[in-house]
Amino acid sequence: MTKREKAAAKRWYDDACGTALAMEFVGERWSLLVLRELMFGPRRFGEIKANLPGVSANVLTQRLEGLEEAGILVKRKLPTTGAVHVYELTPWGLEIEPIFQTMGRWATRSRRHDPTLFLSPASAMLSLRAMIDTEKAKGMALTVAFRFPTDSFFGELADGDLVIRRGDTGDADITFISDQTTFAFTVYGKLPFGAESPTGVPLRVEGDEDAAYRFIDLFHLPEKIAD
Known part of the structure; x- marks a missing residue:
């Protein structure tokens, strides 16, 4: 050995x-x-x-x-x-992915969770998989592209299930274009598209803007634990 x-x-x-x-x-x-x-x-x-x-x-x-x-x-x-x-x-x-989802939902309840720290593109995509409201998403069908400076992803939402894969696979109903930190702030802070972001890079949306707002309304961070 x-x-x-x-x-x-x-x-x-x-x-x-x-x-x-x-x-x-x-x-x-x-x-x-x-x-x-x-x-x-x-x-x-x-x-x-x-x-x-x-x-x-x-x-x-x-x-x-x-x-x-x-x-x-x-x-x-x-x-x-x-x-x-x-x-x-x-x-x-x-x-192991379900373990990431459970750990993420558990840890973000802490008041020590700091959303201003570095966030990788993969982290942003895993957060969507973890934080989606599957009940609210039932009946929705969308294709969604995510274009970040160093990575891109394509998602398919169908009957409450959001499947995401790396890569740009063509046309989508909605395309989010920004950096991953601005994207996360927009999704979880419910900011209007194009609002001022921590990185100074606004988020742009191509496609159906109303559908884009309905999409980000599917995601919420869990409530913080009591002090």
Whole structure:
């Protein structure tokens, strides 16, 4: 057994609880956020690092290797670029998304939640998946594009379910164009389109503006816990 394999096999907890084992897989700093960035498809090393402010290249390499050894993600070469590698969640790795949704809804109830901090595009999209009012969304059918400076996504809303994938797949009923922080402030602060934003970048909407307002009305942050 190699040194790396021995390190991977070392147990943090002598505990049969599944939660304890989950912490061994993703409990190290940055691990969960690495998975967050891969939730909507494969990413290159530099793309992951750019959306994790503060992580060093060395630590990110260690986390990627550990998650690969655990079977949570895979590293593969892009077929058209030769030496360029991407990291991608395995089907089992993708099953972690409901945990992100539950943790997000739970943590944002804290008064320590600061929406002015950095928000990655993947974070903004996961928040929509977590905070949507599924009852209010029933009966609605829309296609929605999100165009941010460094990333783009396409969403399909049908009968309360919002499916989002990375990439620009063509025409949509609504297209939101801005940075992800302004987008989140507009959605959760219920600001009018084009209003002043924390980043100074207004949000523009292409398509059916009335439908766009109905769309953002589907999302609300949970009430804060009592002092």
